[in-house]
Amino acid sequence: EAGVVQSPRYKIIEKKQPVAFWCNPISGHNTLYWYLQNLGQGPELLIRYENEEAVDDSQLPKDRFSAERLKGVDSTLKIQPAELGDSAVYLCASSSGGRNTEAFFGQGTRLTVV
Amino acid sequence: GENVEQHPSTLSVQEGDSAVIKCTYSDSASNYFPWYKQELGKGPQLIIDIRSNVGEKKDQRIAVTLNKTAKHFSLHITETQPEDSAVYFCAATPGGSYIPTFGRGTSLIVHP
Numbered sequence: 001e002a003g004v005v006q007s008p009r010y011k012i013i014e015k016k017q018p019v020a021f022w023c024n025p026i027s028g029h030n031t032l033y034w035y036l037q038n039l040g041q042g043p044e045l046l047i048r049y050e051n052e053e054a055v056d057d058s059q060l061p062k063d064r065f066s067a068e069r070l071k072g073v074d075s076t077l078k079i080q081p082a083e084l085g086d087s088a089v090y091l092c093a094s095s096s097g098g099r100n101t102e103a104f105f106g107q108g109t110r111l112t113v114v
Numbered sequence: 115g116e117n118v119e120q121h122p123s124t125l126s127v128q129e130g131d132s133a134v135i136k137c138t139y140s141d142s143a144s145n146y147f148p149w150y151k152q153e154l155g156k157g158p159q160l161i162i163d164i165r166s167n168v169g170e171k172k173d174q175r176i177a178v179t180l181n182k183t184a185k186h187f188s189l190h191i192t193e194t195q196p197e198d199s200a201v202y203f204c205a206a207t208p209g210g211s212y213i214p215t216f217g218r219g220t221s222l223i224v225h226p
Contacts, residue, residue, distance in 0.1 A: 042203045042216025100146040105157030
């Protein structure tokens with residue numbers, strides 16, 4: 001069974017440009033997470049989806065970040081416009097749902113804003 | 115909210131030695147404590163977890179202990195191997211929450 005797939009793996013953009021990340025969760029997983037991981041730190045939650053509904057999005061900087069999960073499967077995370085401080089690894093994870101269930105992470109997208 | 119402290123930030127051991135990573139948490143309502151291993155260029159992968167109704171759990175060379183009274187939990191790796199070299203993250207999930215709070219990570223280096 002395929003794991004969580006993210007693309008692209010790497011992205012370099014100039015500041016003020018838009019960027020989008022894509023995530024395909026494990027088949028059948030209703031819960032999808034987007035995490036931000038800065039260098040030398042643990043993942044921090046940006047947003048959690050239950051099916052197509054966004055919940056737990058209090059840490060998402062809504063002035064420049066947006067996310068969607070159409071049809072409750074794939075998800076995209078967008079930044080517009082990007083800032084230098086957005087350089088980080090963006091991780092997508094999915095789980096079968098419910099509290100205290102294992103989250104499976106993708107390989108992440110490493111974003112560099114120059 | 116929950117706050118998780120993790121120590122040490124870097125741990126260097128010789129192959130065959132044991133390694134111990136310690137974490138503390140602040141929210142007494144936390145009841146689920148997963149440990150993740152992250153290899154270079156990959157996403158975190160769950161290696162073991164423990165729930166608040168259990169004091170210790172073991173899986174081959176790895177074990178986790180939980181002290182609810184002191185609000186700390188630890189990861190123990192015995193007979194370390196070079197392939198154990200990675201960054202390890204502890205996390206704590208408050209009761210009623212779906213979201214674990216991660217520690218800052220420990221970079222484990224196992225020298226052959």
